[in-house]
Amino acid sequence: MRSTTTWGTYVRFEVLGPLSVADYRQDQRKSLLPSASKKRVLLAALLSRVGEVVSTQSLITEIWADQPPRKARGALHVYMAQLRNQLVTDVLPERRAQIVTEPPGYLLRLGGAEFDQHDFDILVKEARNNFDTGNLPTAFKAVSGALDLWRGPALAGLTDGELLSVYATCLDEEYVAALELRIELDLLLGNHRAIISELTRLIHDYPLRETFYRHLMLAYYRSERQADALNCFLQLRERLRNDLGVEPCRPVQRLHQAVLSADPALDHQFARSEFMARVPS
Known part of the structure; x- marks a missing residue:
């Protein structure tokens, strides 16, 4: 590559x-x-x-x-x-x-x-492999490089037909999955304050993507903004109820309870240590 x-x-x-x-x-x-x-x-x-x-x-x-x-x-x-x-x-x-x-x-x-899609796939695979082995800085560099390949919506202006519409949708889904991985790495690396504004924009762009709300709740909490974290949960719950008639998923509900009780497990250093303890030696 x-x-x-x-x-x-x-x-x-x-x-x-x-x-x-x-x-x-x-x-x-x-x-x-x-x-x-x-x-x-x-x-x-x-x-x-x-x-x-x-x-x-x-x-x-x-x-x-x-x-x-x-x-x-x-x-x-x-x-x-x-x-x-x-x-x-x-x-x-x-x-x-x-x-x-x-x-x-x-x-x-x-x-x-x-072919930029092949480059993207290689970098994301490298990022996930390094994430799984606990090499977080290398994983962060690889997934950031993958995301830097994007210049806008996939095949912008050419997706009227079914074949290219499906292809572009799949590519955009891979982009969002890579973005979720990069933000998870940001949280593990202690960059919670730096990603709040980005996550605020992302929940506007992807209003039903619960992972981004979960990440934002955690970033708020670790930035000593517990009230904002709780409001973020309420915003998601209202949106899901109004649009789909469902409640937030269990991981988000568990995080909400942990924020309410100020669970020490949410702290960055504790979460980082727990993650590293799970990495295969």
Whole structure:
């Protein structure tokens, strides 16, 4: 995996934000992104199943939904030929990405090209492995690096079709899961005061994501703001009751009781020691 700030000679695909594909060489970047929206959708669809065949029918549906033109297959073939040509650069052949025709459709082989989703997955896996072994600073660095790859909502502007809508939703879920891990690491590392404003924004952006409320309650409590922690719980409970007719999950309810009783187990140093005691030796 290469840092995006390291210049060399390679092609890089990016889906963690608006679709991007570029040829990097020395200190220059040449965009290879198709200008036509239909070709962008096709490229994104191939990236959503990179290394796997995407059927011709799926691609037609993604572009035209339930109103394909009479010669949709012919038009699709032309678009694919144009995409192939656009991806051909003077990068060494073994480092090129390649669109391959393979029944019942097409597939994209990355070859030596880079892909930001793969980089993200590698960094998150590294973070979780280090978290599980108690190497918290290294885990924090890895998951922060993974989150830094994001440039906005996945495939922004290209998710009208079902295939790309599902793909973008899955990517966004992976982003939120990585964010939850990073915030949990912040709490274990004693950064509770620094993340209060971020968590306040997150519960606004994800009003039914109970993990963020739990993190905010704990950050408030460790920052000597017990009343704010309790109000955070009340806010969540009211929202869940009004929107879904349910109560907060058991972990959040247990945290609420612990905050009410000022349980010493909530203190940062105690929680850090308990976590490290559970790490396999």
